[in-house]
Every structure is written in structure tokens, then in C-alpha cells.
Amino acid sequence: MATDDLMTRALEALGDDGPLSVEAIHRLADLADLPETMTIAEVADLLDISPHTLRYYERAGLVEVARDGNGHRVYDAEAVRRLVFLTRMRLSGMSMRDLQHYISLVDAGGHTVPERLDVLVEHRDTIRRRIRELTLSLTAVEYKITTYGGSTGPDVQAFGTTTGTDRTALPDEPLRRALPAE
Amino acid sequence: MATDDLMTRALEALGDDGPLSVEAIHRLADLADLPETMTIAEVADLLDISPHTLRYYERAGLVEVARDGNGHRVYDAEAVRRLVFLTRMRLSGMSMRDLQHYISLVDAGGHTVPERLDVLVEHRDTIRRRIRELTLSLTAVEYKITTYGGSTGPDVQAFGTTTGTDRTALPDEPLRRALPAE
């Protein structure tokens, strides 16, 4: 992970085909049977992020981690569960800043539950908006693909005719279709 | 627009409620009746991006723009259509690098159509993966919200009881439910 926009990185984090992330999610799904303690390498592997990133999250105040006799990090189940949460939220587009805010609420005690809910609800709405946006884009791109030829295969040549004016703009019909009633 | 991750910025680009972006999209939908030429301010307004960003895209080689007698940019309909396309692709998460590649293919001529299709198809799949990811996250966040209390309203206090162990981790059942068969 090393680029820029959350989006870009989030997209990259998905890997190239999906299988990688599916594996990671399956591993994440087993929150019930976590070992009592884990090393940084084990947690990194579990969450599919680098040890560097784990240390970074700790520095950022998102999680506290104990040390053993050698000064090595020892992640207990609570820390791991929190990191699972943090990783999920990062993947869904929540910023480090917002996560820091949220965690500060959690650490402040039960009376911050309403405010935590506000944060979650707002983030939920953000995710919904983003999904709508992407769905719109998807429709447009799909339309453009079918307009270009409908297949990536060898019969694409047949469409050289339609390529006179260079077709960088997406046609507007699909967008019109894709626009929700709202 | 000024942050980092594509995602973050993309999310921000949506504004706080959606109305702004909806307006922008409506404006974008009218590709048919574009004026013959536009100024940088008009294009910026149309696309809901800053003149700075438009100049940046030009510097990046994504579009060529003529000048008038005063050296001011004059965007013709083709340039605007291309910028509409570019903006849409940016919003859907395509990187500047990939857009530069795509545009180089467009400018190389009609024989690159198959390769352009490959790019589009790959991007389509990326969008699909991202939507799946976000849908998963959405389910998890929604579950967490209902677990916390189901409403953000005043009756939230009733849930102070469940907050003993700090609830940073998302429960695994919703993720299990959300995991697609694939």
C-alpha cells in the first residue's frame, strides 16, 4: 500500500482479482476464535497489512499494544478486534482523522455512545453515497464498453468505423438512464 | 478537492448531502447542447472542479486547449467532452497514470481501440470490486449501528448497559451474512 487517494489505495488493497481480499475477509470473519495473544507478524498477516502500518496505527493513537520481555509487541484479543474494526473502516473509506476521533470517543467511556452513533451513521451515509456514485460510473463505463464493441475479443475490429471522432466522451443516454429518480 | 486518497477526495467531492453532486451530474448529462467554446471558468463550473485543476490536467497531457488573442484558454466542445470523460473516470477511481495511458491510446489512433477496451474492462471490474467491498462495509456498519441502538435519537441512553466491553470490533455474524457466495 503506497499511493495516494484513499480510493486509489483502497482499490489497490483489493488486489487484482478479488481472491486475495476474499481470503483476507474470510480470515477476518473468524473473530470468535482469536488466540489470546499474537505477534505483530501474525496480526499483519491476519489483517493483510504490513507490520509498518500496524506500528503506524499505534503511533497514531488508534490502539495500545503491550510489550513482552524483549520489548516486542504483544497483541491481545481486544487489540486485534479493534484493529479488525479499524482496518474495515479504513477500507470503507473512513479517514485516519475520523478514526482517531472515534477511538477517542471509545476511550472516553460509555457516555459517548450517542456521539459514536452519529459518527457511524454519517459514515454509513458516506458509504451509501459512494456506492451510488460508483454504480453510476459503472453504468457509464459498461455502456461505453458495449458501444465500443461489446466484446474485448477479436471481433473488435468491426468498430473501427465508429472511431472517427475519438470517442473520449461517454454518451449521455446511459447517464440519463443511470440517474436515479432522486 | 485537496486531500489524499482518491477515495477520500472522491468522497469529499460528493459534498455533504449529495445535492451538489446531483446538480453537477445533471449538468454533465447535457452533453448534447454544449456551446462551441467555453472559458476556463465556465468549464470549471460545469465540471465542478477548480480552474487550477483544469490547468493541471492540461499540464498532465490529458487534454489540449487552444488560446485566444489574450493567451486565454478556449475550450472547444471536443475538449469539454474529453474533460467530462476524464472527470467521470477520476470520480470513479481511475488514477491519473491510467488516464494518461488511456489518452495516449486515444491520441495514437483507431488501431488502439482493442487496447482501450481492455483498459475500460479492467476499470469496470475494479469498480465492481469496489462496490462489492463497500456493500460489505455498509452491511457491517449498519449492523453495528443497530446493535448500538438502532436509533441516533434520545433513547440511545438505553444502551449504556451494552457498552461495558468497548465495542470497537464489529460482530462477525453480519460479515458472514454479507459474504457473497463467491
Add this chain to the structure above:
DNA sequence: CTATGCCTTCGAGCGCGCTCGAAGGCAAAA
């Protein structure tokens, strides 16, 4: 004649989220 306002180019700076390298500690293996 100034002033306002929008435009130009150029290069530097920013914010985010990592990502990396240096310098060193401890422990089990050879």
C-alpha cells in the same frame, strides 16, 4: 487614469497514508 477582475505561467507546497532505512537488541540455529 486607476482600479477591478479574470486570466496567464511557473514552481513550490500540502495533506494523507503509508513506507522505508538506519542502527541496534535479543534469541535460536549452525
Add this chain to the structure above:
DNA sequence: TTTTGCCTTCGAGCGCGCTCGAAGGCATAG
């Protein structure tokens, strides 16, 4: 005993996509 390997801290650096400011040009308004 040396080597291998994984860990530690700390601070710097990177890649991306803007974003901004300085310094100046031209034109219309007052």
C-alpha cells in the same frame, strides 16, 4: 562464536492529486 532472523525506535521520504501564491498581462468599469 558467529550468523540469521525478526523485532525495536526514530525520523525521513514518497506518491498522488491537487492547491496555492507570486508576478504579471489585458480589458472593461468608474
